[in-house]
Amino acid sequence: MPSSRVSEPPRRADSLRIRARLLDEARVMLAEGGVPLQLNDLARRAGVGVGTVYRHFATSQALVEALAVLRFEGLLEVARRAADEPDPWVGIEAVLREQVRLEMEYAEVREVLATTYDTHPETSAAKAELMGITEGLLVAARAAGVVRADLGASDLRRLMCGIGYAVTISDGGNPALGELYLRVLCDGIRVTRT
Known part of the structure; x- marks a missing residue:
């Protein structure tokens, strides 16, 4: 029976x-x-056969997920540390800031986070973990009265993907725009006590 891990790294040195x-x-x-990446074009550019x-x-999506895996692990590490942060707002802001940075720098991260379909179970598991941590941060932040009560983790994910996309279509992917859009988002979701 074939393995479900389509892009499992090969073991031979030449294959690596x-x-x-x-x-x-x-x-x-x-x-x-x-995306989508054309695998025929990739073969030509890399000087190998399409096979x-x-x-x-096996697919363009599998390739994009393979590109994103290392970057995504870094985002998860930031999220795990943020979950231990005593101040839930500080934790949320840390996750948002890292996600914006990664989405601006790495199209593969933006693509993987924006799609609802995953090729690899590992990708689905990583995204589910990120959503779970984000929801936990939001629950703690709502309990502390520092974030809007009507905001869920999937809302936040979609808003973040929007920021990543908006920055990439701007003139040259200006990082200052990422910071501006993130500040606007944070101001919009945060509840300030008077």
Whole structure:
């Protein structure tokens, strides 16, 4: 029975080198034109046969998820630390800030967080963990009276994806816009006591 881990890293040294080259070229392609990545174009750019690409990545989505995995793990580490933060607002802001940074710098993160369909169970599990941590932070923040009561984790995820997209379509992906949009979002969801 075939494994469900379509993009599990190969074990042979030459296969590892080819996989690394495919990922490097795919990163460039993603930055140049977004998704879906055309696997035939990737094969041509990497100087390998199309069958080689499909052996490593069955679909464009599988390839994008493979690109995002390391970046996404970093986001989860920030979220896990944020969950231990005594001040829930500080925790929420840390997660939001890291997500905006990653979405501005890495199109693959933006794409994986924006989609509702995942190729790999590991991607789904990581996204579910992030949603769970975010919801926990929101529950604590609502209990402390520092965040809007009508805001859920999925609302926040969609708003963050909107910021990532808005920055990328701006003139040159200006990082200052990411900071501005994040401040506007934070001002909009935060409840200030008078």
